[in-house]
Amino acid sequence: MLQIEWAEMHMPVVARFIRERFEQEKPLKDVRVGATLHVTKETAALVRTLVAGGAEVRLAASNPLSTQDEVAAALARHDGVEVCAWRGMSEDEYFSCIRWVAKWEPNIVIDDGGDLHATLHKEYPDVAGRVWGGTEETTTGVIRLRAMEKEGVLRYPAIAVNDAKTKTMFDNRYGTGQSTIDGILRATNILLAGKIVVVAGYGWVGRGIANRARGMGARVIVTEVDPIKALEAVMDGFDVMPMMEAARRGDVFITATGNKKVIRREHIEVMKDGAILANAGHFNVEIWVPDLEEMAVSKRVIRPNVTEYRLPDGRRIYLLAEGRLVNLVAAEGHPSEVMDMSFANQALSAEYLVKNRGKLEPRLYMVPREVDEEVARLKLRALGIEIDRLTEEQKEYLSSWQL
Structure with missing residues (x-):
């Protein structure tokens, strides 16, 4: 209570x-x-x-x-x-x-x-x-x-x-932006400053995450399929590229698309040793866990909400919160x-x-x-905030086509 x-x-x-x-x-x-x-x-x-x-x-x-x-x-x-x-x-x-x-x-x-x-x-x-x-x-x-x-x-x-x-403008952007970073940090205790963070999707959720990560000193890459959202990400100052290219560069990957198989086998195959995968979309299908399971030669839970997958060449990939919502599983x-x-x-x-x-x-x-x-x-x-109201004259002006 x-x-x-x-x-x-x-x-x-x-x-x-x-x-x-x-x-x-x-x-x-x-x-x-x-x-x-x-x-x-x-x-x-x-x-x-x-x-x-x-x-x-x-x-x-x-x-x-x-x-x-x-x-x-x-x-x-x-x-x-x-x-x-x-x-x-x-x-x-x-x-x-x-x-x-x-x-x-x-x-x-x-x-x-x-x-x-x-x-x-x-x-x-x-x-x-x-x-x-x-x-x-x-x-x-x-x-x-x-x-x-x-x-x-x-x-x-x-x-x-x-x-x-x-x-959507507040919950999705400010809520998910903050709580996703919170979940990743509670699970891993890593330093974000200097890390390359790849955010998949630049809707309201992706916008929030990308901006919060940048605010903590991360270098942020955005991946997108929508040309308008991709252009917005560029204009907001982020690097934009296909996931295949971003997969080679990223230290931390965060999915926020609402789609499935956003990160899959071909991306995992080229990731750095120690790459961290987190999902901020609703279901556990954005990071395709079956591919990780098939590729790994061993698997262990190394911290609460952190599962290590060791690949045949010795590289380690870390999946947070079993691929489910990291902000709710690893945080509040x-x-x-x-x-x-x-x-x-x-x-x-x-x-x-x-x-x-x-x-x-x-x-x-x-x-x-x-x-x-x-x-x-x-x-x-x-919040104790007051705002202005239109006068009757202003209302009339805005509702008329007359000069």
């Missing part, structure tokens, strides 16, 4: 402003909310706010290694939340907990990565057809929902919380302050879905602009 208290002290938007209103209005009264999220102290703040709004919540993990066990226990013991999550779950255990949430027939689905959305549609289509709506926390999950919408199989309206400006995930905005979007999007039940088509929606702006206003309020 003390960890949750610490998080909530730094999450005034979710844990104070929204929760106080939810306690009074009960906008989620008797609503079953099924959630698959990283079970951390910050997630506890969101869950407790949903409960304050009248919701019944079932919570499962969105990663087998990210659960903070003491937080899961506290939610179950003190808040009456049903939780199916523990650190070190097997893959079968992980998906059994997701099925446990799906079979409960939730009204609202809150997901982080898309596994709950996908499980509902693949294994429980009748249940999916009765879901009022869902939300999605991550880039990876939004990609999966967008594919489902394109194929015409999405059974309920879903809100891309990840794409809210108050989420995003700082509470940035998750405050992300989870504010989750809470308000859940409320929006309940209020608009039956009015939305089964497709992917952006977070309503008014919700996004409300989160920003509340965060500024929490």
Whole structure:
């Protein structure tokens, strides 16, 4: 409970402003909310706010290694939340907990990565057809929902919380940027200054990581497949090159693409002795671990969250956090302050879905602009910052084509 208290002290938007209103209005009264999220102290703040709004919540993990066990226990013991999550779950255990949430027939689905959305549609289509709506926390999950919408199989309206400006511009950039570096340093205790750090992907996550690494004195290389993002990285002052070339130079490699096999056999074959591999994307497929397993002649855990793979020629490659999210497995995930905005979007999007039940088509929606702006206003309020407002004359000027 003390960890949750610490998080909530730094999450005034979710844990104070929204929760106080939810306690009074009960906008989620008797609503079953099924959630698959990283079970951390910050997630506890969101869950407790949903409960304050009248919701019944079932919570499962969105990663087998990210659960903070003491937080899961506290939610179950003190808040009456049903939780199916523990650190070190097997893959079968992980998906059994997701099925446990799906079979409960939730009204609202809150997901982080898309596994709950996908499980509902693949294994429980009748249940999916009765879901009022869902939300999605991550880039990876939004990609999966967008594919489902394109194929015409999405059974309920879903809100891309990840794409809210108050989420992706802050959580993805500042949150992942800081917490990824935190995870790498906790796992390895290496000095970043002077190291060549290769960042795969220059979306908001990649931008954050690259800038934080540079701020600690690293020499940063960016790899990209998108010409616009690659050009942006160049203009931001980073070296940009194909992964095959970067693989020969890098000391530390960090994947942040949302795709699979970003680092694979041909890249590992040319890496330096002692190269460190870390993943900041949602799933453990960006660094293709099966290739490492096949190539290695020996393997050992040399430090917590650091596995050494020795190759036939004697070179050693170090994989962090088993290729899973290094910021959550080797550290504590995003700082509470940035998750405050992300989870504010989750809470308000859940409320929006309940209020608009039956009015939305089964497709992917952006977070309503008014919700996004409300989160920003509340965060500024929490920071004690005031901003200007347009005068009526200014509003008229901006809405007219007349000179």
